[in-house]
Every structure is written in structure tokens, then in C-alpha cells.
Amino acid sequence: MATAALPQERKNYLNAEHGLRSWLLTTDHKRIAVLYMISITVFFFVGALYALLIRLELLTPAGDLMQADSYNRVFTAHGVVMVFFFLIPVVPAVLGNFLVPIMVGAKDLAFPRINLLSWYLYMIGGLLVIHVVLTGGIDTGWTFYPPFSTQFSNSRVIEAGLAAFIAGFSSIFTGLNFIVTIHRMRAPGLTWTRLPLFIWAQYATSVIMILGTPVVAITLVLVILERALHLGIFDPKLGGDPLLFQHLFWFYSHPAVYIMILPSMGVISELISAFSRKRIFGYKFVALSSIAIAVIGFLVWAHHMFVAGMSVYAALIFSFLTFFVGVPSAIKVFNWTATMYKGSITFETPMLYAFGFLGLFTIGGLTGLFLATLGVDVHVTDTYFVVAHFHYVMVGGVVMGYLGGIHFWWPKITGRMYPEFWGKVAALVGFIGFNLTFFPQFILGYLGMPRRYYQYPPEFQVLNILSTAGATILGVGYLMPLVYLLWSLRYGEVASDNPWNAAGLEWKTTSPPPTFNFDETPVVDFEVYNYEDLKEIPVER
Amino acid sequence: MSDSPAATATHGLELRHHFATEGQQRDSATLGMWLFLVTEIMFFGGMFCAYLLYRTRHFNEFAAGSRSLDTWLGGVNTAVLLVSSWTMAMAVRSAQLGKRKLLCLFLVLTMIFGATFLGVKAVEYHAKFVEHHVPGPYFDFKQEVKAGETPLPINLHTMQMFFSVYFAMTGMHALHMVIGLGLMTYLLIKSARGAYSPKYYTPVEMAGLYWHFVDIVWIYLFPLLYLIDVHK
Amino acid sequence: MGSIPIWPQQASNFAPGTDALYLFLVVVSLVMTVLIYTAIIVLASKYRRKPGVHPVQIEGSHVLEITWSVLPMFFFFAFFAWGAWIYFKERTPPQHANEIYVVAKQWMWKIQHPEGVREINELHVPLGANVKLIMTSQDVIHSFFIPAFRIKQDVLPGRYTIMWFRATEPGTYHLFCAEYCGTLHSGMIGSIIVQHPAEYQTWLNGGSSNAPLAQTGEKLFAELGCVSCHRADATGRGPILNGVFGKQVALEDGRTVLADENYIRESILDPGAKVVVGYKPVMPTFQGLITEEQLSALVAYVKTLSPSRPGQPAVAPGTSAPRGKNE
Secondary structure, three states: OOOOOOOOOOOOOOOOOOOHHHHHOOOOHHHHHHHHHHHHHHHHHHHHHHHHHHHHHOOOOOOOOOOHHHHHHHHHHHHHHHHHHHHOOHHHHHHHHHHHHHHOOOOOOOOHHHHHHHHHHHHHHHHHHHHHHHOOOOOOOOOOOOOHHHHHOOOOHHHHHHHHHHHHHHHHHHHHHHHHHHHHOOOOOOOHHHOOHHHHHHHHHHHHHHHHHHHHHHHHHHHHHHHHHOOOOOOHHHOOOHHHHHHHHHHHHHHHHHHHHHHHHHHHHHHHHHHHOOOOOOHHHHHHHHHHHHHHHOOOHHHHOOOOOOOHHHHHHHHHHHHHHHHHHHHHHHHHHHHOOOOOEOOOHHHHHHHHHHHHHHHHHHHHHHHHOHHHHHHHOOEHHHHHHHHHHHHHHHHHHHHHHHHHHHHHHHOEOOOHHHHHHHHHHHHHHHHHHHHHHHHHHHHOOEOOOOOOOHHHHHHHHHHHHHHHHHHHHHHHHHHHHHHHHHHOOEOOOOOOOOOOHHHHOOOOOOOOOOOOOOOOOOOOOOHHHOOOOOOOO | OOOOHHHHHHOOOOOOOOOOOHHHHHHHHHHHHHHHHHHHHHHHHHHHHHHHHHHHHOHHHHHHHHHOOOHHHHHHHHHHHHHHHHHHHHHHHHHHHOOHHHHHHHHHHHHHHHHHHHHHHHHHHHHHHHOOOOOOOOOOOOOOOOOOOOOOOOOHHHHHHHHHHHHHHHHHHHHHHHHHHHHHHHHHHHHHOOOOEOOEOHHHHHHHHHHHHHHHHHHHHHHHHHOOOOOO | OOOOOOOOOOOEOOHHHHHHHHHHHHHHHHHHHHHHHHHHHHHHHHOEOOOOOOOOOOOOOHHHHHHHHHHHHHHHHHHHHHHHHHHHHHHOOOOOOEEEEEEEEOOEEEEEOOOOOEEEOEEEEEOOOEEEEEEEEOOOOEEEEEHHHOEEEEEOEOOOEEEEEEEOOOEEEEEEEOOOOOOOHHHOOEEEEEEOHHHHHHHHHOOOOOOOHHHHHHHHHHHOOHHHHOOOOOOOOOOOOOOOOOOEEEEOOOOEEEOOHHHHHHHHHOOOOOOEOOOOOOOOOOOOOOOHHHHHHHHHHHHHOOOOOOOOOOOOOOOOOOOHHHO
16 A cells, blocks of 8 residues: 555646646546546545435434424435535536547647636536525425426525536536537547447437437426516416426436436447457447437327326327337347357456346336336326336446446556455445335335335334435445545555556556656557457556 | 747637648538527527417417517618627628728628617517516507408416516517627727638637627518518 | 235225226236346346357347237236226216315315205215216315325316226225325325215214205305396296207307206306307306305206206205206
């Protein structure tokens, strides 16, 4: 555990300039990625704190830890922070920002200053949300349904709506930047079919970001206008329709979940490929599946509204279409599994997270089918079944993918290795904690325990206790990486340029990379995942 | 910026360090701007959805509300914006040809027309305020019925919906005009200082795209709001 | 706590079908999960790194891709079709049903039986009879959820939504509000009490001295002046309401709409929205002048004016409900 210093002569993006100004006014996509990493981590733990409060309250059937109003503000804060300030930006803004230019062989994103603006918008939105939380909070749920949010809630709806609105623009600018970069700034020889699947995933995600986010933006604006100026767009007494809000809201918020999962799926492609030392099986199918998910994802939003009062025919159509969106996800899972066939597999921490993803996303995705099925959805919608489903895909999917990616690219980002033993332990602890937290919730949901309840009938208590126990274990599984990753910054083993002997342009440059990523613009005359050209990994890294 | 001094010397605004060629930079800017305009279409699209739904459900109220708007002023504004789009296109052309004075002139003209639009809008909004057509606790609506016509059966509560949609849509459009004027101001200052040349006038072109977009939104808003069930 | 409950009771006509479909989904999901997990474990162990053994680069297999895309789709269609069938039945109330009006408000459920009995947070229903709930909210969106019946329906302000069921098991079951509605959302709970028909009758008779709902509606119809324009013959300024409920109505603007509960309600609150062909739009609006309970009563009354439509409970004969027009 001796302190190792980076070689003095090696200039990289971290030591190129010093001082707070050089970070806060940077246009280097890698520094911006690090800024995002720090701020998103903070918001993650804020959201997690709220989750802890929720689970603590739910240990007992009575509402005894806090008052009803407080609980409503707590679960809303958990949702708003986790959805808008963690899940949506995390993989694109941290891993995407860092890797997209490098993976396409460019010196930076197309619009570096807009990239920085994107981070500032995120921070402004984030600070607004913290302000909301500290000055009374908001109690509408992250879904802001009117008429409650527009006419009945006695909380900081306008400010929270504004915070989400601003964060939305952060998202739009990131997506815009990625699309232009991927289209216009690929290195010579880098054709579309030579792009890493992470790039395909980011591309599909970016399309959703720019097409979907503006719709939730205007929806939030209309809620704000109704609250502030009495423009009763959703008020039934004025001829308005609360269902219009739901349609507009879910038109974004459903594709939003694909903004969350697609980049994480992109990470999984990179991890499985690297740790099986194989090209992903069915590369073209996986690439096109990302696009298919983005497209079909825009056609299914009203599966959140089967009992909302929509027409029966609308429900039938949306149920039918929702089944289609499951197909490309299934294709990916099968292709990832098939990649391992005749591979040469090792089980370092990133690969453990990839396995965790496969296991948990499978369950999460399958339970999505339950919700797509009309007859079953009528019973389980608005219950803990839905809560379990989306946590399986969001936490079991997005967070596992993110953590796997962070570990995999940690040497590239920081120049240090994380401690492998603790990495494995944390991955296992997280996996176990996660299942204990959320599997009982499927049962609770079918039993009929509704969402957003802080008191419940006593027969639901045992399952709730199991869930809370799991949550504490899961929390440990998240605190551990926080600790040892920070530790590794100073004490971790110094990393070589390609500690995993992995394929990919990012591994052809130094760890950490220089400010302009490559000393010379690479010329890509090789296929992606060209493991047949790479030597076997040596025993020591 | 993390540019080294040597890099800044060879790479000015025309070719920033992360682009390989000026063509790549220009193409990227254009693609980026078009993508941004797509987001604006989706943004306004939400309000167009609300319009579509409520006009279908409450046609009488929408027709009555539409008739209460000043079609003449709306028409004038439409013409004003169309001309301003022409002056903006001329500004881009002037920049392309390196004619700095003309560029500044056309930018100023565009701003004058833009401000005219906003002025007329202010007059219209004032009229709505005076007539109590602003939604809220003081809302009131008396249908104006021409001689020989039967009044449309309208519900006073639902009547507010037309005006909510009207103010939301035209207000959002006006906000975009104000932003546009801000962009023009910035461009004017930079143009006066000679920042743009045939080699590099991308910001002017991009602002032009934005301005044309805001114009097109109005071209949709005008008939949809002002011309519902126009008297024959 | 003793045992951990895993499965809710089945107490409605929808419960067995929903449970069967759910079990089908569970079994298929379990099989898929086991298959995938097994594949991962087997492959990961069989192809773990061994010195001297190189990975084989395989591009893919079109056959596999098509197989594992198309095969799941068969299951998906099965899930969809079965689910849609159940849903369609749930959303299509039967012709003959006890019609009970529900008004939701923060944070309680107000129930109005047609016989006049009212309940708060409790709903007594007879075993084995179709019950149709006609629901609206006074304020925000709520949702009427009975886990033991496997059904829920959002309850909206400004319109009626309908839910129906047939209780198949006597007992007391949870009623939950399932759409977040503010401070006491988790307190907006109650009970559904399913009783044998005779017991239910006894309970009804022992209820309050309120007049039957339709009778209250008839009184209101006179008090509010409706009767002056809506006469039973063609002399009124307004359309004849006898026989209108459940029929298609032609409107001035050329549309044709079904005269259901929402139509009646809208006609009272926003009469200009759907003017009947041949009539002038002279009816005043009653928005703000009438409560939800009064609206329910009026709707119930108008329904009794259609003799082919039974607006009365399908319970054992010998009830104290007034006969005559209400048959």
C-alpha cells in the first residue's frame, strides 16, 4: 500500500492544468465527465438517503417514524432526485462524456463549451432541487399528476418543476453533442459497423434524449403556468383533461427509462466482450436492437395508463406494442450470453457486475411482461409490484452497468487500479442486498400493497422488514465502492495503458489519456473487438 | 480552455482544435442546430397536442374565442415576421459575401421587425386584459355576435380554455422571439467588430435557422388561433 | 407476526382468471430465468480462462437470432391475448347490475346505494350479484382498488369512470386508494363487505331513512326546474328524457353520441357541449350549483326513465324499493 505517484514527465488531462478555475472552466470532455461523476455521486447518495428513510418508515405498519406529509415529501424527493439527477444523466454524462470522443478517435466532443454548459445546467437544476428539499419539499410524487400538483398540493411544485426542466436541457445538450460527434467526428476508417456497441447505445440514447425530453419540458411548463397563472390546461372544471397531462408526461417518461438502460446495456457489451476476449455475438443485431428499443420505446407510453380512464381500444393497442419493445432487449440478453460460448472468461469485478446485470435485468425485463399484460396490470399497477419491477431494471440494470463500467474504466479515468478483492466483495454484497430488498416487493404488490403508502395493514409487515433488511445490505454494497475508489486515487496500484488487454481505441492511449486523447489521430483499419489480434493477457497486470 | 498557446495561435474560431477541417466544423454546427430545432418542434408539439384535443372537444368555445382575436393585427404580425425572415436571410447572405455594413443593416432591420411583432403582441395582450379575457379569477367573456348570426352555445368556464391555450402558445412563441432578439443583439455587436467574414459566419447562419424556425411556428399559430370558423 | 402471506384471497369473478394468467406468466418467467441463469453459469464455468486455450471469434448466427426473436413472440401474443380478453370483460359491465355510486374525495370514499343507504369507506355488496360502480372524484385523481377482486379503476374529477365485479366469496376485504392523492392517501382505505343476499337485504333495510337515490333525483329534477323543459311529451323546450339513456343521440353538429352516465352528467354541467339536433342551446349550466351526490341522484333518476334499462338492484324480491316507474 505504498503511495505511488504518476511519472512526473507524463502529462495527462488530470495534471495538465491545476486549480479550481481550470476545472470549473474546462472544456475537456474528460474533466467534464469527472465533474459529473462527483456531482452525480453526491445526488445518488442524497437519493439513497431518502430511500433509507422510506424503508425505515416501512419497517412498521403504522406511520410512526414521520408524519404523512413528510413521508410524501420523502418519497417524492427520492423519485425526483434519482430519476432526473441520477438515472437519466449517469451513464451518458459520466462514461459517455469520457469515452465517446475517445472511442470514435476524436479529440473532444463536437461542442465542448455546450458540454460544460450542460454540466452547469445540471448543477443549477440540482441546486434548485436541494433548495426545494431544504425549504419544505414537494409532495406530488415524481410524476406531478394534476389536479393534485396544480391545484391541491401545498408544496414547492413550481420550483421543483423548474429544476427538472433545467436538468432536462442538460440532457438535451448532451444528446445533441453525442449525435453530432458520432456522425461527424469519427476517425478515418471508423465506419458505423466498426463502432463499439457502447457508441451505438449512446447514439440511440441521444436520439431519445432530444426527441423526448422537450415534451416533458413543455408539460412541466404547463403545470407551472397552471399553478402560477391559472392557465387551467389540465383543470376539468375549465374543460381541461388530467389525462392529457398523463399522456404528455409519459410520452417522455417512458422513453426516459430507455435513456437510463440503453447506455448501461452499452457498457455491458463492452464488459462481456473484454472479459470473454471475444467479439460480441450477433454484433449487428445488438447494434440494431439499440435503435429498435429507441424507436419502439416511443410507441408504448400509455401502458402506464391502463386503469387511468383511457378507452379500451387505446389500452389494447398500447399493450400489444409494449410486448414488441421487449423483443430487442431479449435479443441483447441472448446475444450477450452467447458471447461467452467458446470465450476465455475471467471474473474480475467488472465482469461480476455484468453477470449481476444479466441476472437482474432478466427478472426486471420479464416482470415488465406482467405489466404489459392487461388483465394482470389492472391488479398490480400502482402497487409494489411496479416498484419492484422498475427497481430491478433501474438498479439491477442501470446501476450494475454503471458500476461495472466505472470499475472497468477506472484505470483509464484515474490512472489507478481499484482493489480487486474489495471490488468483488462489494459486487456480491450489492447483488444479495438488492434481491433481498426488492424481491419481496413483487409478492407485496400482488398481495395488494399500494405504492406511496406509509402505513399499511399488519399482514404486510414481514415482507416489508425483509425488504428493509435488504436495503441496508444494499447500502453497504454502495458505500464500499465509494470508500475504496476514493482510497485508490492515492493508494491504488498505478495502472498501465491497457491493464485488461482489451480491444478498443480507449486502450490504445495512455491511462489517464492526454488532454487531446491521442498523440496522433488514429486510423482505424481494424474491426471492433479484434481480440484475435491481441495477445493473451499476461499473468500480472 | 485547455488549449496550449501554440494550438490557439493556429486555431482561431474558424477552426477549433478538436476539428480536423473547417468543413467538418461547419457541418457539425449545422447538424447541431437542426437537431436543436427538432427539440424545439417537440417542445411546441406538446402545446399543439393540447390545442388539438381541446379544439376538438370544445369547438364552439374555440371558435368564439378565435373570433374575439384581432385577425387584422394577427395578419400584420404574420407579414412582419415573414419580412423579418427575409431580412435575416439577407443578413446571412451579406455575411457570406463579406459585406459588413449590409450585414449590420439587415440585422438591425430584423430586430426592428421582431420588435414590431412584439409590440403588436403587447397591444393584443393589453386588449385581452382590458376585455377580461385573461384566464383566472377575473375572467369574463361576452360573445360578439354579428347581426343575423346565432351565437354559439358556449360555456363560460370552458371558454377560459381557449385563452389558456392562446396565452400559453403565443407567450411561449413571444419568449422565443425575445431570445431571438437577444441573439441578434449579440450578433450585431460581433458583426460591428468585424468578427464575421466569408470564411467564418457560422453564428449568423445558425441564428438565421433559429429565426426562421420561430417564424414558422407563428405561421402555424396564426391560422390555428386566429382563423377558426372565420365569418364568411 | 405469524405466517407470511404470499397470495391474496380470491373473492370475485375476475380473481381466478387473473391468477391463472399470472401463474402462467410466473411459470414462463421462471423457466426463462432458469434457462438463462443455467446458460450463464454453464458457459462461464466451461469457458473460464485456461492457459493455452484461445477464444473462438464467432460473428453470430442468423438462425439463432430469428429463433430467439420469434419464439418469445408466440408467448407474448399469448400473454397479450389472454390479458386483453380479461381486460375487455372487466371494462364491459353487464346489462343487469346493481348500480352503486361512488364519490371520492380527499381522503374518503362516499358510497351511495340506489336504495338510499349511504356508506363511508365501506361498501356492502351482495354475494353473487353483478355490481357496477359509477365513480367520480370531487377533487384529485383517486383509484378504487380491491386486491381480493383483482381490479382497480382510477376515479377522476369531472367525469364518471365505471368498474364492475361479481363477488364470489362472503367476507370482508381491503379497499385501498391506489392513486396518490395527498396527505392521507394511505389512510384512504376501507372495507368491501360481501354478504349473502338475505343478510345484505337485512342490512339495506336497517339502513338510513334516506329515500332511494332515484327518488331523490326525481325530487331534484322538479326542484331545480328541469321538469319545466324536459317533459314526457314533445311540448318541452328540451329533449324528452324518457327512453334516452343507453341510446344513441344525434347532435346538432352532426355527431352521434351514446347517452351514458357521462353524457347525462355533461349535459347538466356543460349543456352547450352536445346540443341535441332540432333543439336550441338554451339550457342553463348547473356547474357550481350542484354537488356530486346530487348529480348521482339525477343520473340515477334519468336512468329509470328508460324502461328497458333496469336501474334497480338485482336482489331478491320483496325489497322496500318503490316500484312503478323504477321497474
